[in-house]
Amino acid sequence: MSGPGVRRTTWAALRARRRALGRLAGWSAVEALPALLGGMLVARAVDRGFLAGQFDTGLAWLGGLAAAVLVGAAATGQVYRSLGAVVEPFRDELAARVVHGALREATRAGGRADSAAVARLTYQVEVVRDTFGGLVLVVRGFLFTAGAALLGLFALAPPLAAAVAAPLVVGLAVFAASLPAMVAHQRAQVTAGERLGRSAASALAGHRDVVACGARERVVSDVGRRVTTQADAERTLARMAALRSLSLGVGGWLPVLVLLLAAPWLVRQGLSAGAVLGALVYVTTGLQPALHAVVQGVGGGGLRYAVTLGRILRTSPPPGPDDHSPPASPVAVAPADPPPAGTGVAPHAAAPVGGAGSRAVELRALSFRYGPHARPVLADLTLTVAAGEHLAVVGPSGAGKSTLAALVAGLVPPDSGSVHLAGVPVAGTPPDALARLRVLVPQEAYVRTGSLGDNLRYLCPDADDATVLAAAHALGAGALVTRLGGLDAELDPATLSAGERQLVAAVRAYLAPASLVILDEATCHLDPPLEATVEHAFARRGGTLVVIAHRISSAARARRVLVFDGDRPLAGTHDDLLARSSTYRELVGHWEDVTPPTRVPLGRA
Known part of the structure; x- marks a missing residue:
């Protein structure tokens, strides 16, 4: 087992089902009848039947062995029925523990919903259930089958029992000594796999941000290191299989070799040929299969059981005395932190590219559709955004706002028309050059494993601590x-809330050298005051700001608004569009009539 928690939980589960274990042991004893009688009946059939010329007698002894096999087979069915009474209640207890822990974490003061609980409930609990049942089955089988074979061998020829038991004990000792290392390597393999999964999932979720930043090679390299680590763990775990083979060789095959080499001497000492053959039957049909089953079962499923159950126990603690108390009321977080005295932000994009009065974004007859037969999302759109301008883009869900952001950022090519940033055509411009012209912050922000400072300096690695803070x-x-x-803190992206990831991405974009910032619903997980703080900061930063608006307040703060009104977007000021666009009036009415959501702690959004 991997730790005291796993051992305690396992023994507690077994002690709680002593009656079911008693039934399982009873049927296991009946199932082991062939292992107990096999060698002895074969010896009688050879010595008193076939070698004595009494074929009918020999067949009768073998008939007794066949009857024992049938009785054992009938008991096997009862063994599996009894096994269910041990395993299924344990599985139910674990499932209840996972559900209780997830609900407690989601409803406690400052808690957060844990989506990983679904994986623990649907996958990890089932892994524990299956491997726990397998462990009980193989350990029980070894104890009864090997014990019956040794008992029968002792009744047949006591010296042979001692000669066979010695290498069996050595093989088991080798296996037991290697178990801690096997558990450690199994845990490392599972951890490496989970880290690879999180890294790949983060990269995929943030692929738009990654492409927009021209950071594909860096992200591929990060994921590649996780792949290499996971592969190394798999290879190390595979090499540990050699220790299982050594245990099987010493404990299972060495007794056969001992019997074969000692057979002539044993016969000269008066042991019958039937007894020697019976001893081989006990070893090859009883001890050897039982040892193979327990080594493979414990070395394979047992390791998965220990590691997986350990993870469930760590992430789903047992109920505590405060679990049924009502959750505390949410606490609001101040929307802004004033900069420390004496520090000033010195963003790299303080001045628009191309100088005042130039065009930061120019769309010429832009058209785009998802598929050749789909309705156009944008059709012949022409738009100019001046350098230093603050533009908000609004419209119903699915109208094409995020598509427009992706086209401006150069993440997808248009079907027709062109996009120019600061006079530079987006088509054909390398990603690293595009990254110097614009920075996109998507709704699902990308945060990588590493220090907080490295994440914030992602697009501006030379920024000093004072500038970043x-x-x-x-x-x-x-x-x-x-x-x-602080900036040196190590981040695990999975532990950050959606709002926290958006703040990290916003600070990263704020420090970027690009003049154009595109916020594609990048503040949708922040409360309204904090959203206003972020947008005001970008407006003061210098350069050009395009906001795919999540709330009407974002449109009201902008110098100009682009509303997707039917097939033809309209641009104008907030007051102008209230007079000209029925779609904009409906959006404003909808937003203003909605009761503001309850503010929650930022770190637990």
Whole structure:
């Protein structure tokens, strides 16, 4: 077992079902009748039947063996029925523990929903159930089958029993000594696999951000290192199989070799040929299969059981005394942290590319559709965004706002028309050059494993600590930096809330050298005051800001608004569009009539 928690839980599960285990042991004893009688009946059939010329007698002894096999086979069915009474209640207890732990974490004050609980409930609990049942089955089988074979061998020829038991004990000792290392390597393999999964999932979820930043090679390299680590763990675990083979060789095959080499001497000492053959039957049909089953079962399923159950126990603690108390009321977090005295943000994009009055974004007859027969999302759109302008893009869900952001950022090519950023055509521009022109912050922000400072400096690696901290305070992320432990704190993306990931991505974009910032619903997981703080900070940053609006307040803050009104988008000021666009009036009415959501702690959104 991998630890005291796993051992305690396992023994507690077995003690709680002593009656079911008693029935299982009774049927196991009946099932072991062939292993107990096999060698002795074969010896009688040879010595008193076939070698004595009494073929009918020999067949009768073998008939007795056949009857024992039939009785054992009938008992096997009862063994599996009894096994269910041991395994299934344990599985139900684990499932209840996982569900209780997930609900407690989601409803406690400052808690958060844990999507990994679904994997624990649907996969890990079933792994524990199957491997626990397999362990009980193979350990029980070894104890009864090997014990019956040794008992029969002792009744047949006591010296042979001692000669066979010695290598069997040595083989078991070798296997037992290797178990801790096997568990450690199995745990390393599982951990490496989970880290690879998280890394790949983060990269896939943030692929738009990765492409927009021109960071594909870096992300591929990060995921590649996880792949290599996981492969190394798999190879190490495979090499540990050699120890299982050594245990089987010493404990299972060495007794056969001992019997074959000692057979002539044993016969000269007066042992009958039937007894020697019976001893071989006990070893080859009883001890050897039982040892093989327990070594393979414990060395394979047993390791998975120990590691998986250990993870469930760590992530789903047992109920505590406070589990049924009502959750505390949410606590609001101040939307902004004023920068420390004496520090100022010095963003790299303080001035628009191309100078005042130039065009930051120029769309010429832009058209796009998803598939040749689909309805156009954009049709012949022409739009100019001046350098230094603040534009908000609004419209119903599915109208094409995020598609427009992807086209402007150069993540997808248009069907026709062109996109120019600061006079540079997006088509044909290398990703690293595009990254110097614009930065896109998507709705699902990408955060990689590493330090908080490395994440914030992702697009500006030369920024010093003072600049990074000032940027974080300007965007209201100072409390987050403090809570996480400073810029040197190691981040696990899976532990950050959606709002926290968006703040990290926002600070990263704020520090980027690009003049154009595109926020594609990048503040949708923040509360309205914090969203306003972020957008005001970007407006003061310098450069050009395009916001795919999540709330009407974002449109009201913008200098100009683009509304997707039917097939033809309209651009104008907030007041202008209220007069000209029925779609915009409906959006404003819808947003303003909605009761603001209850604010929750940022770190637990």
